[in-house]
Amino acid sequence: MPEERKKILEVKHLKQYFKNGRTVTKGVDDVSFDIYEGEVFGLVGESGSGKTTTGRSILQLYKPTSGEVLFEGKDVAKLHGRDEQLAFRRDAQMIFQDPYASLNPRMTVEDIIAEGLDIHHLVKDKAERRKRVEDLLETVGLNRNHASRFPHEFSGGQRQRIGIARALAVEPKFIVADEPISALDVSIQAQVVNLMIDLKKQHDLTYLFIAHDLSMVKFISDRIGVMHYGKLLEVGSADEVYEHPLHDYTKSLISAVPQPDPEIERSRKRIDYEYGKFEGDGKDDQRSMHEIRPGHFVKCTDDEVAYYEKVAQSYEK
């Protein structure tokens, strides 16, 4: 069925290299994937694997080294005129990891949330602006009278709600949420995740949800992509990737996640990852995404397809 669904985002051979003197860091290295309208696409991987860079490149916060990002079919690097650019900046929003660093401490909550409303001229006067902000505060579970306060008066979870309200203010279609819960306590993480799920339904949103907490990503995502060293190694439905991982790296990553269950923990066997076998062996240039099972892709050479087909078959028994 995925063929019938509309793609809201297409990332094609995206590369984002950082030059620092003579060294080049391949922050994102030839990454391709699609996000369908209305889904949550989870991006997981260890720190430094390129998740944030992918999100920022999609939103054109960096100028990609090469590759394309299509939003609703249009190349976002080649939008025509100010109108199209403004429209994209409105349609695609970001929620940041650090609820402390991402809110300007000298601005009131109202001014923080209304920044986008002002840029895009979405309110006609002060009274409407205030009302919109108060409504948004209520939407994200805060108090209407919080509007005139400053960020330092709020807890981490509340600040993250302010960040969500700011992103929602301009009625976006697509939100990149970069580790929105990583800095929060467990009980507060669940609140924010539940809020994001509710908002997605109410506002027909699509998310790129970036996280290193695999259990949470599995929970919130429809599909998952696994990144390692700037490369996207595996993509599939959340259940497929978790229950039938193909790439050795994915298997290793999943096997390392501790579960809140002593019996499972006592019997958990970690799988070590051997770098240089299916990645980093000099053949990376020959690797591209191959569909091994319907909707389940792995980055491999043509020769490795047979191997992964065997891996996939081994799960069927």
Add this chain to the structure above:
Amino acid sequence: MANRILDVKNLKIDFHTYAGEVKAIRDVSFHLDEGETLAIVGESGSGKSVTTRSIIGLLAKNSQIMGGQILFHGKDLLKISEKEWQQIRGNQIAMIFQDPMTSLDPTMKIGQQIAEPLIKHKGASKKEAWAKALEMMKAVGISNAEERINQYPHQFSGGMRQRIVIAIALICEPEILLADEPTTALDVTVQAEILDLMKDLQKRVKTSIIFITHDLGVVAGMADRVNVMYAGEFLEKGTVDEIFYNPQHPYTWGLINSMPTLTSEKLESIPGTPPDLLDPPKGDPFAPRNKYAMKIDAQMKPPFFKVSETHQAATWLLHPDAPKVTPPDEIVRRWEHYKELQAADKD
């Protein structure tokens, strides 16, 4: 009988701040036996770090002990001089922090840093200590140890630095290792390696561990016993199986329930936020966020009710006259599993 090495009794700690007295630790009691791992789990601000710092004599200047005892082999650590602390700290009791850089000296070769406690506490010669340091580096899984022993902290990754800190903490084979969120800043794969390493070394060195974390997954894998902390108090204490399969306090239910398991359909979140410790609540501190709360919860602090020889929970729900409540589905499922485990144990 297990050998009891630490007994903390009715500990109370305040902090003086411009806003008033922060009542950070409000009557906390627990013990630690030889060779075991006790996990203290709770949200940020619940008092985990303050509790551990009090055991190693590293409380902030604005703190004040309001009462209690910390008995280490019968000696009250709250009464000893800084000179006596110099003998104990890093020797009989050692600590690992979340950020390894807080315990490493950026200007000193790591070999020297690992060797130093041996020279200071065990009277080892420089040469002996250096050789032991090299051995320890290998034990904590630093490859190329002969070469890397001469390097500086900035030349190591975060995970490697935490291994170095573990080497320093364990080189004197301490009786107690305090580990305050030692893996929270690390990636899961690195975390898994560090946790395995700690378990391994614990067996070799026979150290007891107090493991602080907010991650219930890590607790399930590391702990023999678990104390659940909230707003400066313990709300529930038990063996790891009792806490995970037979939890009794609604806060423990909430914590377990807000973690997605690999099969969960819906997340049950705990509403609200922890109380302000400048003015802590009178009764059960969790009552304002607790949908199972009764009137008495707001008025009177519940005592610990005994569930088993090793399991206690401070909730009025365990009072014989309390109405029976049905916990969340996930908890019911765990309770049923617990009954199966107990039945299997009897056979």
